Amino acid sequence: MHTEVPIAAYLILAAILFSIGVGAFLIKRNLISIFMSIELMLNAVNLTFVAFAHQWHQISGQIFVFFVMVVAAAEAAVGLAIIIAIFRTRQTLNVDQVDLMKL
Amino acid sequence: MSPETSMINTSNLWLIPLLPFAGFLINGTIGRKFPRSLVSAVALIATAIPAAIVAWLWSVMLPAGAPASISVVSSPWIAITDFQVNFAFTVDHLTLIMLGVVTGVGFLIHLYSVGYMAHEEGYWRFFAYLNLFMFFMSVLVLSSSFLLLFVGWEGVGLASYLLIGFYFKKDSAANAGKKAFIVNRIGDFGFLLAMFLLIRNFGSLDFTHVFDAISVNPDWHGGILTAIALLLVVGAAGKSAQIPLYVWLPDAMEGPTPVSALIHAATMVTAGIYMVARCHTLFDRSPYALGVVAIIGAATAIFAASMGMVQNDIKRVLAYSTVSQLGYMFLACGVGAYAAGIFHLMTHAFFKALLFLAAGSVIHALGGEQDMRNMGGLRKRIPITFWTMTAAVFAICGVPFFSGFFSKDEILYQTFIAGDKVLWLIGLITAGMTAFYMFRLWFKTFFGEERFTEDHSHHDAHGVHESPAIMLFPLVILAILSIIGGYVGVPAVFGGHNEIEHFLDPVFSSGAVAATAGSHGLEFGLATLSVLVVAIGFFAAFFLYYKKPGTAASYAERFPALYRLVSNKFYVDEIYGTIIVTPLLMFTRLILGGLIDGGIINGSGWAAAALARGTGSVANRAQSGNIRSYAGWLALGAAAVLIVMIFGRGLLH
Numbered sequence A: 001m002h003t004e005v006p007i008a009a010y011l012i013l014a015a016i017l018f019s020i021g022v023g024a025f026l027i028k029r030n031l032i033s034i035f036m037s038i039e040l041m042l043n044a045v046n047l048t049f050v051a052f053a054h055q056w057h058q059i060s061g062q063i064f065v066f067f068v069m070v071v072a073a074a075e076a077a078v079g080l081a082i083i084i085a086i087f088r089t090r091q092t093l094n095v096d097q098v099d100l101m102k103l
Numbered sequence B: 001m002s003p004e005t006s007m008i009n010t011s012n013l014w015l016i017p018l019l020p021f022a023g024f025l026i027n028g029t030i031g032r033k034f035p036r037s038l039v040s041a042v043a044l045i046a047t048a049i050p051a052a053i054v055a056w057l058w059s060v061m062l063p064a065g066a067p068a069s070i071s072v073v074s075s076p077w078i079a080i081t082d083f084q085v086n087f088a089f090t091v092d093h094l095t096l097i098m099l100g101v102v103t104g105v106g107f108l109i110h111l112y113s114v115g116y117m118a119h120e121e122g123y124w125r126f127f128a129y130l131n132l133f134m135f136f137m138s139v140l141v142l143s144s145s146f147l148l149l150f151v152g153w154e155g156v157g158l159a160s161y162l163l164i165g166f167y168f169k170k171d172s173a174a175n176a177g178k179k180a181f182i183v184n185r186i187g188d189f190g191f192l193l194a195m196f197l198l199i200r201n202f203g204s205l206d207f208t209h210v211f212d213a214i215s216v217n218p219d220w221h222g223g224i225l226t227a228i229a230l231l232l233v234v235g236a237a238g239k240s241a242q243i244p245l246y247v248w249l250p251d252a253m254e255g256p257t258p259v260s261a262l263i264h265a266a267t268m269v270t271a272g273i274y275m276v277a278r279c280h281t282l283f284d285r286s287p288y289a290l291g292v293v294a295i296i297g298a299a300t301a302i303f304a305a306s307m308g309m310v311q312n313d314i315k316r317v318l319a320y321s322t323v324s325q326l327g328y329m330f331l332a333c334g335v336g337a338y339a340a341g342i343f344h345l346m347t348h349a350f351f352k353a354l355l356f357l358a359a360g361s362v363i364h365a366l367g368g369e370q371d372m373r374n375m376g377g378l379r380k381r382i383p384i385t386f387w388t389m390t391a392a393v394f395a396i397c398g399v400p401f402f403s404g405f406f407s408k409d410e411i412l413y414q415t416f417i418a419g420d421k422v423l424w425l426i427g428l429i430t431a432g433m434t435a436f437y438m439f440r441l442w443f444k445t446f447f448g449e450e451r452f453t454e455d456h457s458h459h460d461a462h463g464v465h466e467s468p469a470i471m472l473f474p475l476v477i478l479a480i481l482s483i484i485g486g487y488v489g490v491p492a493v494f495g496g497h498n499e500i501e502h503f504l505d506p507v508f509s510s511g512a513v514a515a516t517a518g519s520h521g522l523e524f525g526l527a528t529l530s531v532l533v534v535a536i537g538f539f540a541a542f543f544l545y546y547k548k549p550g551t552a553a554s555y556a557e558r559f560p561a562l563y564r565l566v567s568n569k570f571y572v573d574e575i576y577g578t579i580i581v582t583p584l585l586m587f588t589r590l591i592l593g594g595l596i597d598g599g600i601i602n603g604s605g606w607a608a609a610a611l612a613r614g615t616g617s618v619a620n621r622a623q624s625g626n627i628r629s630y631a632g633w634l635a636l637g638a639a640a641v642l643i644v645m646i647f648g649r650g651l652l653h
Helices: A007-027 A031-056 A059-090 B012-033 B036-061 B093-116 B123-142 B146-164 B171-202 B207-215 B224-239 B248-254 B257-266 B268-278 B280-284 B287-308 B314-334 B338-365 B383-397 B403-417 B421-446 B469-489 B499-508 B520-547 B551-558 B560-567 B569-620 B627-647
Strands: B069-080 B083-092
Touching: A007 A031, A007 B627, A031 A059, B012 B036, B012 B069, B012 B083, B012 B123, B036 B093, B036 B123, B083 B093, B083 B123, B083 B146, B093 B123, B093 B257, B093 B268, B093 B338, B093 B469, B093 B499, B123 B146, B123 B257, B123 B268, B146 B171, B146 B224, B146 B248, B146 B257, B146 B268, B171 B207, B171 B224, B171 B248, B207 B280, B224 B268, B224 B280, B224 B287, B248 B257, B248 B314, B257 B268, B257 B314, B257 B338, B268 B280, B268 B314, B268 B338, B280 B287, B287 B314, B287 B421, B287 B569, B314 B338, B314 B403, B314 B421, B338 B383, B338 B403, B338 B469, B338 B499, B383 B403, B383 B421, B383 B469, B383 B520, B403 B421, B403 B469, B403 B520, B421 B520, B469 B499, B520 B551, B551 B560, B560 B569
Parallel strands: none
Antiparallel strands: B069 B083
16 A cells, blocks of 8 residues: 655655756856756656646646657757857857857 | 811920920930930920921911910819819910010020030030920910919929029039029919919919909909919019019029020010919909009119119120019009010010120120120121121110110000109110110120230130121021011001000900000100110210220219129128028028927937937846846746746736
């Protein structure tokens, strides 16, 4: 007889993860770290989707998570390409020095 | 259209203005590439055919029983509810005389120009403008409504401006063109206001409509009619160079001489007289306006003549003479003797065009010299010019049985019997002054010792020479016209019938001012008197400039103040400059330019720009390029949205 983990626990965990992601996004200076914090935020949201999908027996929430993952992967690919381009031109990944709004 | 007019092919009327217009378009657009002979061929054909059409019109309308007027009307041009204006031409006997002068003299002057302008730059431009002038002038005299007349009126002003400023590289010429245009605008403004009043009170601008409305209401006098008439007089005074708007005409002599002959002597400057005569029905109802016309005319006549007596530039003498003679025509219209005014207009067109062309021939012979102090003794050197000019001088002075004698005496006689003894006396004195300054010009130019040097001529080597045949032919034709032109108006006292008066009867017969019958004896007496005055003027000139040249200078020294006053043209230009131009310029620069344009119009633009710039400089800081600050703002925004969603539900509903 195992009891269900209540949904609130998932949501609190997701909120904590999301907040860590936002905080890291704001304080980290390295582009790669910023990228990783974006992934963290995305996965926090994914967690809420899955939790709600399980709660309401709605498959579409799970489907949506797959979409988010695909988009995140694409975004990571493009983002990393940009990061490489920036590094080649600037010799740095410090975001505070990348504020010219052009390459 | 009555049955007998249907015999006449009226569509030819359209050709009279349109051919010169076509000539203008051809020469004005592609004439630059043409050889000179082709340019002149286009211009001459474009003026010769209208002249031929006018001759044909004469032959159609002269016989007894011919229609008094023929018209041609287009589809509506402007139609607003019940107000309608068409492109409509009407030819009556008054128009016929004007057309004869415009196309006939116009063609002769085109012919003369071919020779006169042969060595000038911008040959094609000159003929294009000249054709343009002919187009507008034909429209002006043919039109059967005030509006179309106004189109021609403005158009001749434009052509005049272009031709006065023909040598635009000279500042004086460019300024003279501007001056002519701007002074004429003042007159045109009066004309415009008159048209507004006509629309307001008659609901139409058609001559027949307006004048019929006046004719069928014999109890209409003064009031609004006087206002319209006076505004029309303002327009006429501008175009016909009367006091106070005459100042542009002497300066207009900056243009080439054929232009002075055609526009500023024979045709355009008579448009004001034509317009007053055309509106005689209106003027007859307003004795006050007629009085103003007469007084302006007489004052201008004597004022301009006095200035003409001391000018040294041959063309300027003729310019003041033109102003003075136009004053005579105004005087004639003012005493209700419209036929006499038109008669003088016609003879004046002949002899004044001839005077200008002959003066041009003199200038041509001396290689551009215009100062009479550097002429003299040209009688033997350029005989044909001398004899034709002599005919014109005799005609303008009113030597008996030349054309000017009949027309000028007709005006003086009509003024006398109209009861304006003072105006008549002014006219008589002016006749003496006219004789004086014309013979002064004659003696100074053609008699005495030669005061010029042979090397004046810059474009050929054989010194002073007679002009080519193409220039002499118009001179001879105009000389013949100057001599015999008066015989269409020989009064009964000299055994004539005054045909011109009867010819114009259909136009002017509705005039309320009936000429009080004077006796033949009176007419003869007045004519004798004016001949005496002319003789006095002649002898004065004869002694001062032929018998004892140099006495004139001593007289000038005896009355230095008077001489300076007159030779400086009574300082009218300076007075206008101080009273009108300078304050206007100050007002424009300070109030309009500085405050309104600079302060309000520019200022509002600047204010809008400054506002955008200020907003931008604040909003600019958001665009730092710093990703972490973006992210911070984003997080703040998201937090704010969340807070509102959770705690501020009431705010959103």
